[in-house]
């Protein structure tokens with residue numbers, strides 16, 4: 114059945130205003146009440162109409178501004194020294210798309226910040242510098258370029274950079290706008306300002322990174338992955354091998370999800386993360402789905418067409434796809450692969466049974482440019 118999008122049809126609100134009705138609405142307003150039919154078609158649209166718009170943040174333009182903050186504000190004075198990316202349709206929520214937040218955090222050589230924890234969950238994708246570390250619930254992680262790490266909700270965390278001379282920049286992804294939309298935020302500063310880390314660095318990676326399930330792992334009852342860091346090298350090797358042995362998705366190319374080794378599910382209950390490879394010259398077909406996605410170009414260059422507009426991207430660029438927006442991706446190179454890191458609110462969509470997906474079938478699966 115082809116759905117009808119006609120707001121004048123029976124079953125949709127189609128009341129014509131009259132002086133009598135307008136006076137009635139005023140009376141209701143004074144009681145903090147209202148007539149449903151005046152807003153029904155807006156609050157129950159036929160399909161998702163996100164406030165967020167597709168957006169693209171080129172790293173070549175952002176990077177100098179991120180570096181500029183380094184001498185101007187002390188990291189601990191700022192809380193975190195972060196340039197956040199705000200969607201033109203979501204500024205009031207500090208969201209990059211939908212109910213997801215993202216920003217670029219820069220840490221100078223030798224810097225170390227105090228510990229805090231909050232209701233929002235966080236993830237990191239490293240863009241530059243080799244000295245970055247973070248302590249997550251007492252576990253020290255060292256992360257380098259293109260590594261992915263998580264700071265699940267409620268875990269203590271403090272960050273720093275042990276390099277003697279080079280700043281590091283990583284991308285933060287948090288579900289702050291979601292937590293705020295649900296009126297559930299909490300925030301605490303560590304009572305001793307710092308955690309005492311265990312002696313072993315990247316302990317969760319040593320335990321879980323060989324794909325072995327520890328005795329007692331079934332007692333890991335927290336709703337997030339016990340593995341906190343996902344290094345780039347094995348991730349990329351895995352992607353490359355999959356590219357040689359499998360066709361992949363027509364819409365996403367060779368795509369894999371970072372998972373919890375205990376559940377096989379998303380790394381955290383509100384956000385999932387993916388890594389995808391576009392083969393030399395590959396141009397995927399368009400599809401759309403519920404759920405908002407923030408992409409980071411981990412490697413290579415190309416473009417994405419989002420709702421009929423082309424966005425050219427290069428390494429380090431960040432762009433977003435709002436819920437229910439058509440999107441397709443293309444690798445510009447005939448010699449090199451391109452890799453996109455992304456994170457999304459898919460676990461929320463799935464656990465609330467909001468997930469829907471549709472393929473673009475006209476024009477061989479490619480959107481006409483508007």
Ligand code: GTQ
Pocket residue numbers: 193195215216218231235270285287
């Ligand atoms: O590192 O804890 O970009 O709490 C925004 C809020 C980073 C963090 C952000 C945060 C953090």
